[in-house]
Amino acid sequence: MSETHAQTVTYVRDSMLPPAPPPVGERGAVKWLRENLFSSPLNIALTVLGVLIVWWLVSASLPWWLNSVWNASSLGQCREIVAASAGEGATGACWAMVRERWHQFIFGFYPPSEWWRPVLAFGLLFAALAPVLFAGQKRNLTLILGGVLAYLVVTLYLAGAPGVAFALSLLLVAGLLVVAQVAPGRLLWFTLIFPALCFWLLWGGSIWSPIVAMAGFGVLYAVFRFGSPFIGLAPAAGAGVVAAALWWLYIDHAIADRLQAALPFAIEAVRSDLFGGFLLAIVIGVTGIAFSLPIGILLALGRQSDMLIVKTLSVGFIEFIRGVPLITLLFTASLLLQYFLPPGTNFDIILRVIILVTFFAAAYLAEVIRGGLAALPRGQYEAADALGLDYWRAQRLIILPQALKISIPSIVSTFIGLFKDTTLVAFVGLMDPLKGVTQIVRADINWKGIYWEPYIFVGAIFFVICFGMSRYSMYLERKLKTDHR
Amino acid sequence: MAEASKMQISDEVAIQITGMNKWYGQFHVLRDINMTVQRGERIVICGPSGSGKSTLIRCINRLEEHQQGQIIVDGTELTNDLKNIDKVRSEVGMVFQHFNLFPHLTILENCTLAPIWVRKVPKKEAEETAMHFLRKVKIPEQANKYPGQLSGGQQQRVAIARSLCMKPRIMLFDEPTSALDPEMIKEVLDTMIQLAEEGMTMLCVTHEMGFAQAVANRVIFMDQGQIVEQNEPKEFFSNPKSDRTKLFLSQILGH
Ligand SMILES: Nc1ncnc2c1ncn2[C@@H]1O[C@H](COP(=O)(O)OP(=O)(O)OP(=O)(O)O)[C@@H](O)[C@H]1O
Numbered sequence: 001m002s003e004t005h006a007q008t009v010t011y012v013r014d015s016m017l018p019p020a021p022p023p024v025g026e027r028g029a030v031k032w033l034r035e036n037l038f039s040s041p042l043n044i045a046l047t048v049l050g051v052l053i054v055w056w057l058v059s060a061s062l063p064w065w066l067n068s069v070w071n072a073s074s075l076g077q078c079r080e081i082v083a084a085s086a087g088e089g090a091t092g093a094c095w096a097m098v099r100e101r102w103h104q105f106i107f108g109f110y111p112p113s114e115w116w117r118p119v120l121a122f123g124l125l126f127a128a129l130a131p132v133l134f135a136g137q138k139r140n141l142t143l144i145l146g147g148v149l150a151y152l153v154v155t156l157y158l159a160g161a162p163g164v165a166f167a168l169s170l171l172l173v174a175g176l177l178v179v180a181q182v183a184p185g186r187l188l189w190f191t192l193i194f195p196a197l198c199f200w201l202l203w204g205g206s207i208w209s210p211i212v213a214m215a216g217f218g219v220l221y222a223v224f225r226f227g228s229p230f231i232g233l234a235p236a237a238g239a240g241v242v243a244a245a246l247w248w249l250y251i252d253h254a255i256a257d258r259l260q261a262a263l264p265f266a267i268e269a270v271r272s273d274l275f276g277g278f279l280l281a282i283v284i285g286v287t288g289i290a291f292s293l294p295i296g297i298l299l300a301l302g303r304q305s306d307m308l309i310v311k312t313l314s315v316g317f318i319e320f321i322r323g324v325p326l327i328t329l330l331f332t333a334s335l336l337l338q339y340f341l342p343p344g345t346n347f348d349i350i351l352r353v354i355i356l357v358t359f360f361a362a363a364y365l366a367e368v369i370r371g372g373l374a375a376l377p378r379g380q381y382e383a384a385d386a387l388g389l390d391y392w393r394a395q396r397l398i399i400l401p402q403a404l405k406i407s408i409p410s411i412v413s414t415f416i417g418l419f420k421d422t423t424l425v426a427f428v429g430l431m432d433p434l435k436g437v438t439q440i441v442r443a444d445i446n447w448k449g450i451y452w453e454p455y456i457f458v459g460a461i462f463f464v465i466c467f468g469m470s471r472y473s474m475y476l477e478r479k480l481k482t483d484h485r
Numbered sequence: 486m487a488e489a490s491k492m493q494i495s496d497e498v499a500i501q502i503t504g505m506n507k508w509y510g511q512f513h514v515l516r517d518i519n520m521t522v523q524r525g526e527r528i529v530i531c532g533p534s535g536s537g538k539s540t541l542i543r544c545i546n547r548l549e550e551h552q553q554g555q556i557i558v559d560g561t562e563l564t565n566d567l568k569n570i571d572k573v574r575s576e577v578g579m580v581f582q583h584f585n586l587f588p589h590l591t592i593l594e595n596c597t598l599a600p601i602w603v604r605k606v607p608k609k610e611a612e613e614t615a616m617h618f619l620r621k622v623k624i625p626e627q628a629n630k631y632p633g634q635l636s637g638g639q640q641q642r643v644a645i646a647r648s649l650c651m652k653p654r655i656m657l658f659d660e661p662t663s664a665l666d667p668e669m670i671k672e673v674l675d676t677m678i679q680l681a682e683e684g685m686t687m688l689c690v691t692h693e694m695g696f697a698q699a700v701a702n703r704v705i706f707m708d709q710g711q712i713v714e715q716n717e718p719k720e721f722f723s724n725p726k727s728d729r730t731k732l733f734l735s736q737i738l739g740h
């Protein structure tokens with residue numbers, strides 16, 4: 001080989017050229033400008049137009065932002081201050097409204113003496129989410145739990161939480177911090193009990209109601225566990241759901257009442273119509289997100305099932321829910337659910353809305369996840385089968401992790417949509433932050449006529465939350481990227 | 486070597502297929518298949534594209550369902566009974582043309598997944614077994630990488646190791662080398678030859694005639710869903726009986 005080489009090749013480089021810098025026009029800012037902004041006549045025109053539009057927007061709104069007023073007790077006073085400082089006819093934002101009414105945007109009419117409860121629940125929400133979002137990553141878990149601890153120390157103090165609650169909460173989070181160091185996997189147990197704890201913190205009342213309600217899931221599991229060897233997995237799961245439903249409808253209250261009579265322990269109950277603002281949006285949004293994902297997965301699998309009934313039900317459900325506007329569902333559901341439930345049950349309006357919003361998101365998620373399932377090559381199913389994995393294990397270990405990974409961007413979009421859709425509850429008389437609270441604020445004679453400020457304030461908070469979700473989804477995509485293509 | 490390997494074939498029947506037929510809708514893919522595989526046999530199945538080779542070996546672990554006749558694997562008949570299917574699948578390993586590794590799991594996790602979840606082997610032990618087989622296919626150093634970071638030949642050897650971790654008694658190969666670049670074919674074939682020498686019962690769909698001559702004790706030629714001819718490799722290649730076989734061999738060996 002080398003001989004032929006020597007005969008046929010007549011040129012051999014004996015010294016290598018040193019690297020040279022690119023010509024000036026190809027470097028740094030000049031290059032960037034030329035390539036991105038001035039590469040063609042059309043591009044130049046668009047650049048100029050863009051600059052003009054930005055200039056116009058800024059020059060129109062900048063004075064308004066610069067003249068912001070933070071200290072005033074009414075819109076009229078705001079205007080006076082603006083006029084005094086910037087001259088007659090000048091405009092200025094009146095953030096004094098936010099300063100005075102922020103609590104209604106956050107809590108609605110939740111009693112101020114109990115504010116520490118939603119505040120605590122919000123902090124614990126992150127403690128419950130952490131093990132799901134950052135499974136087993138000690139560093140991130142510690143960071144989040146530490147953050148929660150710091151947040152609780154400050155906010156619980158500011159909200160004037162009773163001493164016992166203050167101490168117990170900090171103790172709880174400190175305990176979780178320890179668990180995170182020793183056995184991060186165990187933190188999921190807290191995630192499991194969090195829904196009941198959160199429910200109790202927010203609505204208050206007897207501690208036995210959430211405990212007995214959670215026991216319904218125990219009933220579901222027990223029926224499933226002991227039934228499955230005899231009647232098979234799917235029927236056992238169905239029986240479990242029926243048993244749990246019966247438990248919640250007929251047995252739940254009686255037991256909770258007895259327990260409360262025997263061992264009374266309760267905090268002040270807060271009625272649903274006092275909930276409002278972001279408290280309401282977050283309660284509906286987070287519960288909807290948490291429950292719609294598993295339901296959506298089951299619906300997507302059901303839609304692919306070989307079992308005709310399961311398939312028909314799934315398809316019917318998905319198509320029906322997707323075909324009807326959410327508002328229609330919200331309206332009719334508040335009526336229909338009352339018909340189907342045993343007379344006398346007073347089904348909480350927030351709970352009804354949560355169920356509907358969950359179903360709505362689940363139907364969309366089912367289709368998103370179905371797309372992910374369809375994108376997987378058939379070979380993955382076959383390899384799982386060939387290794388002897390049964391249907392559920394194959395789904396859980398092989399198929400779903402990949403299908404969900406593919407669908408992360410669309411799943412998160414659906415979640416963001418769900419969260420923003422929570423503002424629609426204004427139409428069934430709930431106090432959402434956008435319409436509900438803003439209306440109440442404007443009804444006040446002091447703030448009558450205020451227009452942009454509440455929307456900007458509420459919009460900014462929505463943006464921060466949704467942007468956070470979007471960033472997390474990008475983080476997750478990067479982290480789960482294993483294909484190295 | 487041929488003599489030595491013949492010794493490993495026992496009288497025990499590993500796979501028994503009688504009067505088996507299969508249709509895809511109206512299309513009759515497999516027609517009256519009868520074959521017996523003894524334990525320790527190494528069978529190469531060849532034939533033109535679309536002749537039903539893949540379908541045949543996929544029926545053996547029920548990735549495809551047959552409509553008529555009987556398939557008995559290791560004494561278990563394949564019927565709609567899920568328990569039997571699971572039993573057969575855990576004893577029969579399968580290697581695919583496109584590897585079908587799980588891309589979201591590391592090489593080690595690919596290998597330990599089924600032992601842990603199907604055979605209920607403790608994680609530690611499953612990892613030791615996996616490392617044993619990864620050493621055997623000569624890629625223990627890749628254990629913590631993901632499939633996407635490996636070459637095709639390495640991936641296929643991982644796929645073989647993954648099947649072996651379930652300690653199967655029978656291995657099925659469906660064109661294991663036909664998606665590989667020429668220089669990687671050898672490394673996979675070497676692994677398969679090693680397996681054959683250890684007495685594994687193997688059914689292999691392949692067009693690697695060198696492999697067939699070196700390793701197989703029987704070559705089966707299929708065309709249009711039927712077994713047309715089967716013979717010892719030497720006889721099969723030097724003295725094919727049917728015209729179809731002659732045509733096929735001339736096409737594949739001719740150039
Ligand atoms: N799922 C299916 N539905 C309908 N027809 C199918 C299906 N799978 C395979 N076939 C047909 O059955 C026949 C046999 O297919 P099979 O994959 O077994 O062939 P093969 O011998 O493995 O071919 P190759 O060498 O190309 O892999 C082919 O004609 C194919 O088109």
Ligand SMILES: [Mg+2]
Nearest residue numbers: 538539540660
């Ligand atoms: Mg094939």
